[in-house]
Amino acid sequence: MTSPAGIQVRTATDSDWPAIELLDSVAFGYHPTEEDRTLGRALMRTEEVVLATDDGVPIGVAAHLPLKVTVPGGRQLPVRGVSWVSVAPTHRRRGVLRAMFAHLHAGIAATGTPLSALTASEAGIYGRFGYGPATVxxxxxxxxxxxxxxxxxxxxxxxxxxxxxxxxxxxxxxxxxxxxxxxxxxxxxxxxxxxxxxxxxxxxxxxxxxxxxxxxxxxxxxxxxxxxxxxxxxxxxxxxxxxxxxxxxxxxxxxxxxxxxxxxxxxxxxxxxxxxxxxxxxxxxxxxDDLWLRIMDVPAALEARTYAADLDTVVEVRDPYLDAGGTFTLTVRDGRAQCRPTDASPRISLDLDVLGSLYLGAHRLRPFAAAGRVRAASDRDLARFDSAFVSDRPAVLGWGF
Ligand SMILES: CC(C)(COP(=O)(O)OP(=O)(O)OC[C@H]1O[C@@H](n2cnc3c(N)ncnc32)[C@H](O)[C@@H]1OP(=O)(O)O)[C@@H](O)C(=O)NCCC(=O)NCCS
Structure with a gap:
């Protein structure tokens, strides 16, 4: 993806920190305390911060940090936590976030982590990037x-x-x-x-x-x-x-x-x-909604969690943003899943953000179907997929990042 005219997107350097803090402070309307600064620097590695500049002046920031998140069944998955996302009020709605996210998600994909996560200031922003609200x-x-x-x-x-x-x-x-x-x-x-x-x-x-x-x-x-x-x-x-x-x-x-x-x-x-x-x-x-999830690697993520019921299905996952979707056989036996690419016709068809919402078990499938966001070959396919994804422990965001 190309950047908007005149905008450069690059990895931050240590000397960018005052500008990064200023962008975040203006966007969120707060003045950082010394404790805020210490926390930001401790959690974030500068090489994982993406900066957008206009004529050399920083006008946008986005970062990702390493997290370890529990999934149903108790496995701890490596996850990239997207944070510190802001664009200067002088440069909004020109595609700066889109340009920074192209850079940032390429960086996340390079780490090979199966999931990325964020907490959203507004619910209308991140669905287009494949993120779905995953806790309630x-x-x-x-x-x-x-x-x-x-x-x-x-x-x-x-x-x-x-x-x-x-x-x-x-x-x-x-x-x-x-x-x-x-x-x-x-x-x-x-x-x-x-x-x-x-x-x-x-x-x-x-x-x-x-x-x-x-x-x-x-x-x-x-x-x-x-x-x-x-x-x-x-x-x-x-x-x-x-x-x-x-x-x-x-x-x-x-x-x-x-x-x-x-x-x-x-x-x-x-x-x-x-x-x-x-x-x-x-x-x-x-x-x-607290935690939002984007599944970066569908087979790895689906095989990492456990399931409440056996399942034999073919699921089509659409990811118009990064093309990380596809059609997969999903077979569950005794709680564990096997997920493989296939050419078979899908029984269930959904967007990646919906799969993100289902992943931790906080949302059920039927309301998404009623809302026109999931297609199922039959009601039985819908019911079986739904029963498998239920989790016996409610999903909760641990701490805000
Ligand atoms: C949210 C924010 C980062 C968006 O930056 P931006 O550069 O204006 O976004 P872009 O121009 O790249 O927009 C990308 C897409 O998101 C949409 N979008 C951007 N902000 C949106 C919002 N607040 N609500 C709904 N949609 C939004 C755009 O319409 C565009 O859609 P499209 O490309 O699918 O047509 C910016 O408005 C901001 O800094 N807000 C204050 C801080 C904040 O809320 N940060 C997010 C923290 S989770």
């Missing part, structure tokens, strides 16, 4: 003042409040156990933990510093926002390796007597609602 989460608010637990709701206990020093010693090990069994969750590098515990004031959005609740198999981080009647415990992270830990942590959060509300982002099937005598006290304000 809900922003919820609980009116804690009236919340009562049902008599049969678990009450395992075992939670205690700890300070930040103690949390820094214990949380990473719990997170690591959790992310290994959670599709979509990534290994979390130490610089990101350092950033979490540094808890820069600029990121608190008017709230207090973090508080920590610890269970042997889980933890919650929250901050207080508001005063008096508006006091709210804003849960920044709730990680539970076991159902018992999750129940115990919710009990502890609901025990914060002086907080009127508890706000959190939870997986869609979080059991809290089912543990309450009045389930309507937990209100969902927003359903959000």
């Amino acid at each position: 989460a809900s922003d919820v608010t609980l009116d804690r003042r009236f919340a009562r637990f049902r008599g049969d709701a678990p009450d395992p206990g075992g939670v205690r409040a700890v300070d930040a020093t103690s949390a820094a010693l214990q949380l990473p090990e719990i997170y690591d156990r959790w992310r290994r069994i959670t599709p979509g969750a990534q290994a979390r590098p130490k610089p990101h933990w350092d950033y979490t515990f540094a808890d820069p004031e600029a990121n608190r959005r008017g709230g207090s510093a973090l508080f920590f609740l610890l269970h042997p198999d889980g933890y919650a981080m929250f901050r207080r926002r508001g005063d008096d009647d508006t006091r709210t415990a804003v849960v920044e992270e709730l990680v539970a390796v076991t159902d018992g830990a999750r129940a115990a942590l919710w009990r502890a959060l609901c025990g914060l007597d002086l907080m009127a509300h508890v706000e959190a982002t939870v997986q869609v099937d979080d059991p809290l609602r089912l543990m309450l005598t009045d389930s309507r006290l937990l209100r969902t304000s927003r359903v959000v």
Whole structure:
């Protein structure tokens, strides 16, 4: 792909960092703290940052960093995380992102990783590049003042409040156990933990510093926002390796007597609602996509995860962006798949972004078919494909990158 007239696209060098930070800062409307800078430099290798320039002046940036993501069945796949994507407001909608993405995806393809991933500022941007939303989460608010637990709701206990020093010693090990069994969750590098515990004031959005609740198999981080009647415990992270830990942590959060509300982002099937005598006290304000996936290597990705049912099908995957699709036989026995190119006629036909959405099991196939985004030779083909891709653990983004 050629760049728009007058625009050059190249790999960044170390001297570009101030310009990269300025582009990101203007695009996202924030002033980076020293902690932001330290984190960005620690996560990103300069040779994996793509820069667009106009007459030598940087006007666009996009980068990719190495991640390790759990897929259904528990394998940890190498994934490239696309991040730091922005184009100067003076140069938008001239094809600069497209030109940078051509360079960036060529770099990702060269690494041979089967998946690339991102989190999207707007949902309308990335489908055209083969990315589909692959996790689902809900922003919820609980009116804690009236919340009562049902008599049969678990009450395992075992939670205690700890300070930040103690949390820094214990949380990473719990997170690591959790992310290994959670599709979509990534290994979390130490610089990101350092950033979490540094808890820069600029990121608190008017709230207090973090508080920590610890269970042997889980933890919650929250901050207080508001005063008096508006006091709210804003849960920044709730990680539970076991159902018992999750129940115990919710009990502890609901025990914060002086907080009127508890706000959190939870997986869609979080059991809290089912543990309450009045389930309507937990209100969902927003359903959000977190992690978006692009499958770079269809056979490698499909063979890496496990499946919930046997399957014999032929699937056509269209990738108009990079031509990484094709038609494949997909055979599943005892949870493991074999995926091979074929000339046979497809039973299922879909775009790569839809396959990205199905991959971690967070979305079902039937709504995509109803929306005209999947074609199936028969209803039976649709049902079988759908049943195979279900995952028994909900997919969750581990940390924002
Ligand atoms: C999003 C952003 C990077 C797009 O850059 P850009 O150079 O204007 O994009 P391009 O001109 O290369 O557009 C490429 C395609 O994406 C589409 N597109 C770009 N931004 C879009 C948006 N915000 N919503 C919907 N479509 C968008 C274009 O219409 C074009 O479509 P087409 O080529 O299929 O017809 C830029 O607007 C930006 O920096 N936004 C603020 C920061 C941000 O949101 N970054 C993304 C972080 S995840």
